[in-house]
Amino acid sequence: xxxxxxxxxxxxxxxxxxxxxxxxxxxxxxxxxxxxxxxxxxxxxxxxxxxxxxxxxxxxxxxxxxxxxxxxxxxxxxxxxxxxxxxxxxxxxxxxxxxxxxxxxxxxxxxxxxxxxxxxxxxxxxxxxxxxxxxxxxxxxxxxxxxxxxxxxxxxxxxxxxxxxxxxxxxxxxxxxxxxxxxxxxxxxxxxxxxxxxxxxxxxxxxxxxxxxxxxxxxxxxxxxxxxxxxxxxxxxxxxxxxxxxxxxxxxxxxxxxxxxxxxxxxxxxxxxxxxxxxxxxxxxxxxxxxxxxxxxxxxxxxxxxxxxxxxxxxxxxxxxxxx
Amino acid sequence: xxxxxxxxxxxxxxxxxxxxxxxxxxxxxxxxxxxxxxxxxxxxxxxxxxxxxxxxxxxxxxxxxxxxxxxxxxxxxxxxxxxxxxxxxxxxxxxxxxxxxxxxxxxxxxxxxxxxxxxxxxxxxxxxxxxxxxxxxxxxxxxxxxxxxxxxxxxxxxxxxxxxxxxxxxxxxxxxxxxxxxxxxxxxxxxxxxxxxxxxxxxxxxxxxxxxxxxxxxxxxxxxxxxxxxxxxxxxxxxxxxxxxxxxxxxxxxxxxxxxxxxxxxxxxxxxxxxxxxxxxxxxxxxxxxxxxx
Numbered sequence: 001x002x003x004x005x006x007x008x009x010x011x012x013x014x015x016x017x018x019x020x021x022x023x024x025x026x027x028x029x030x031x032x033x034x035x036x037x038x039x040x041x042x043x044x045x046x047x048x049x050x051x052x053x054x055x056x057x058x059x060x061x062x063x064x065x066x067x068x069x070x071x072x073x074x075x076x077x078x079x080x081x082x083x084x085x086x087x088x089x090x091x092x093x094x095x096x097x098x099x100x101x102x103x104x105x106x107x108x109x110x111x112x113x114x115x116x117x118x119x120x121x122x123x124x125x126x127x128x129x130x131x132x133x134x135x136x137x138x139x140x141x142x143x144x145x146x147x148x149x150x151x152x153x154x155x156x157x158x159x160x161x162x163x164x165x166x167x168x169x170x171x172x173x174x175x176x177x178x179x180x181x182x183x184x185x186x187x188x189x190x191x192x193x194x195x196x197x198x199x200x201x202x203x204x205x206x207x208x209x210x211x212x213x214x215x216x217x218x219x220x221x222x223x224x225x226x227x228x229x230x231x232x233x234x235x236x237x238x239x240x241x242x243x244x245x246x247x248x249x250x251x252x253x254x255x256x257x258x259x260x261x262x263x264x265x266x267x268x269x270x271x272x273x274x275x276x277x278x279x280x281x282x283x284x285x286x287x288x289x290x291x292x293x294x295x296x297x298x299x300x301x302x303x304x305x306x307x308x309x310x311x312x313x314x315x316x317x318x319x320x321x322x323x324x
Numbered sequence: 325x326x327x328x329x330x331x332x333x334x335x336x337x338x339x340x341x342x343x344x345x346x347x348x349x350x351x352x353x354x355x356x357x358x359x360x361x362x363x364x365x366x367x368x369x370x371x372x373x374x375x376x377x378x379x380x381x382x383x384x385x386x387x388x389x390x391x392x393x394x395x396x397x398x399x400x401x402x403x404x405x406x407x408x409x410x411x412x413x414x415x416x417x418x419x420x421x422x423x424x425x426x427x428x429x430x431x432x433x434x435x436x437x438x439x440x441x442x443x444x445x446x447x448x449x450x451x452x453x454x455x456x457x458x459x460x461x462x463x464x465x466x467x468x469x470x471x472x473x474x475x476x477x478x479x480x481x482x483x484x485x486x487x488x489x490x491x492x493x494x495x496x497x498x499x500x501x502x503x504x505x506x507x508x509x510x511x512x513x514x515x516x517x518x519x520x521x522x523x524x525x526x527x528x529x530x531x532x533x534x535x536x537x538x539x540x541x542x543x544x545x546x547x548x549x550x551x552x553x554x555x556x557x558x559x560x561x562x563x564x565x566x567x568x569x570x571x572x573x574x575x576x577x578x579x580x581x582x583x584x585x586x587x588x589x590x591x592x593x594x595x596x597x598x599x600x601x602x603x604x605x606x607x608x609x610x611x612x613x614x615x616x617x618x
Binding site: 023025026029030032033034035036037038039040041043044046047050051053054101102105106108109110112113114122124125126127128129131132133134135136137138139140142143144190193194197221222223224226244247248250251252253254258278281282285286297300303304307308311312314315 | 545549
């Protein structure tokens with residue numbers, strides 16, 4: 001401003017008027033931000049399209065058989081997704097069975113039980129579990145957890161259940177190496193715990209304390225408050241949080257690739273090695289050519305649609321929450 | 325210790341008249357919830373402890389100065405992988421930051437509660453949790469296959485796509501916390517919307533927006549799966565054009581950890597330690613900024 005005054009006081013100089021930014025900048029800024037927002041939509045559509053187009057040759061070649069067949073034969077170019085689909089679903093299911101109670105326990109502890117000064121460090125520690133890269137979980141799994149699991153769980157368990165009907169099949173491992181579907185499920189459980197726990201905690205915290213107090217007022221114990229007041233209140237969002245965890249578990253790649261055993265066949269035992277869609281893609285992609293490449297992208301396409309459906313349901317159930 | 329004596333000892337406790345079974349259930353729940361929490365914390369410290377024990381042995385000057393060794397050779401370091409990771413991560417953030425900030429701004433300032441904004445918000449949340457391996461496949465299909473080769477650019481784009489939804493989300497959240505009167509004051513002075521946003525709203529939400537970018541940085545720094553099919557890896561310094569494989573820490577760790585050479589495994593541990601510590605520090609710093617700005 002002073003500069004403008006000085007300039008105008010110089011004889012012959014044209015006075016500089018302080019201009020408001022041009023209307024064009026306003027328009028450009030608005031449109032640029034709109035374009036960026038639209039890009040988010042375009043991205044999802046493009047991912048979807050690229051998966052369908054990239055996987056199309058495999059779908060065309062094998063039809064529905066691609067999903068139902070269990071053959072994965074690179075020599076004869078025969079590909080079926082069934083073992084990988086079953087592996088993906090069973091690791092994710094095991095992860096939920098272990099991870100959900102853990103997460104709910106943590107959420108209850110953080111909101112109802114922990115002393116005030118202790119809440120923050122514990123919450124941070126739980127959230128840091130989510131910051132650990134998945135490849136580190138994989139290495140921890142492979143080098144630390146797997147040997148312990150083989151020696152102290154798999155071998156003793158196999159000795160106990162051997163010969164029993166059903167249990168003897170499902171829990172018996174032919175080669176107790178520690179690697180397998182169940183191991184992958186356990187590692188995944190710890191990976192999804194921070195997500196489910198922190199969303200559930202937020203949901204529990206949003207419940208008006210009047211509800212809690214009135215329950216305590218009529219003499220309910222903490223457990224009864226959790227069971228009869230908090231869980232029914234936050235129920236739908238907790239299911240959403242669990243679905244969100246499921247979405248993570250279905251697509252998790254590196255940790256699973258390390259510990260799942262990467263076997264291309266189906267086994268009736270959850271302690272035997274298997275593979276998931278993501279682990280198979282990670283393992284074979286760089287050596288794949290031609291139809292195998294298409295088959296792997298087609299696997300990705302299946303994974304995309306399964307996780308998409310799961311995540312859509314999850315997001316509908318969990319109205320926007322603050323965590324990520 | 326029997327329950328009856330406890331009751332007698334503490335007659336004035338609110339517990340006094342609570343039926344035994346209810347009390348047991350309550351106590352069980354408390355023990356289980358506490359136990360679960362400590363189990364999760366124990367696993368965190370178990371992983372960190374393992375990284376320290378196994379990683380520190382692999383750290384030496386060579387780790388930070390020498391390039392990755394070939395199979396079965398002694399010595400070497402992971403200097404090229406560390407630098408490559410930096411380049412890819414910052415390329416990703418450089419792509420994601422303008423897009424993410426602008427998209428978040430549109431959602432918070434222009435779109436608000438419109439149907440389109442709600443849809444974009446929803447899709448962004450889906451992208452936020454989409455499996456990262458699919459992003460890798462997508463970039464392979466659009467950038468690697470057509471150009472016939474892995475490249476640092478493809479890696480950077482893949483990481484950028486993963487970072488975008490994180491930045492969109494935090495930017496929007498932080499901007500919506502900025503009080504409306506601040507904007508009105510700007511508008512009353514005659515500033516057009518773009519100026520109000522850039523010099524009033526953004527400035528007010530700066531700390532939170534930086535946090536979002538740091539969180540995105542932490543998120544992509546350890547990503548491995550999307551790099552497997554985009555930047556891949558090699559044992560040399562990357563070429564300045566970023567064409568061809570670019571060595572990076574996560575893929576190096578993946579390849580070295582699963583290889584049978586002791587030297588490689590040692591380097592994988594050292595790399596894991598470096599990457600995990602950096603990410604944890606980043607996350608904690610981001611958290612601090614949010615806590616400080618509130």
